[in-house]
Amino acid sequence: MIAETVCSAVSAAGLGIAAVTAYRKRFLAATRIAAYSLVPIGLVMTGVVEWLADTALSxxxxxxxxxxxxxxxxxxxxxxxxxxxxxxxxxxxxxxxxxxPDAVAPAASAPSLGQGQGSRPATRPASPARGDDDFSDIEAILKKHGI
Missing domain, CATH: 1.20.5 (Single alpha-helices involved in coiled-coils or other helix-helix interfaces)
Known part of the structure; x- marks a missing residue:
């Protein structure tokens, strides 16, 4: 009961402040103050304040x-x-x-690959240079735009 009374008093005071603010021709601020001041009374009317008061004391x-x-x-x-x-x-x-580690060592299968002696890793053949291919794409784009 006390919480509802306090919320009602806060709402009334807020609406009074909103009225004074509106009297000073600050309507946007007065509307915002009125909206904030109506929240406590709305909470009382929906029963939220009573539920919170019961929860806080339980x-x-x-x-x-x-x-x-x-x-x-x-x-x-x-x-x-x-x-x-x-x-x-x-x-x-x-x-x-x-x-x-794997069960079989990497160098163990080297003789079956055709490398005779030693444990040198297999070398890959050198890949062709891709620089020419990249520039040909760029040249095609430039020719398309007339540059």
Whole structure:
């Protein structure tokens, strides 16, 4: 009951300030003040203030907020620990699989590829220079625009 009375008084005072502001020919500001001052009385009329007052004075509601806070804290703690460890179990397993060396050494199959001696890695043939191809595309674009 006290909360409803306070909200009504705040709304009445706000509407009075809006009237004084409108008297001074500041209609836009007066309209904004009137809108803000109607919010508390609207909340009283919809029952939100009564619900908030009951919630604020309820021990069960505060215990519920405490349980929600504890759940949030536990959730965030697990996220921090997970990040420090380097991800989830599946991610760590995939990382170990990727880091494990192959069963066959890369140089073991070199003789079957035709390289006779040593463990030199196979060299790739030199690829043709792509510079001419790039410039021909540019020249075609320039010719298209008449440059």
């Amino acid at each position: 021990l069960t509601a505060w215990a519920g907020f405490g349980v929600l806070g504890l759940a949030w804290l536990l959730f965030m703690t697990t996220r921090v620990v997970e990040r420090r460890r380097g991800g989830t179990r599946k991610e760590r397993k995939a990382a170990r699989e990727a880091a494990r």
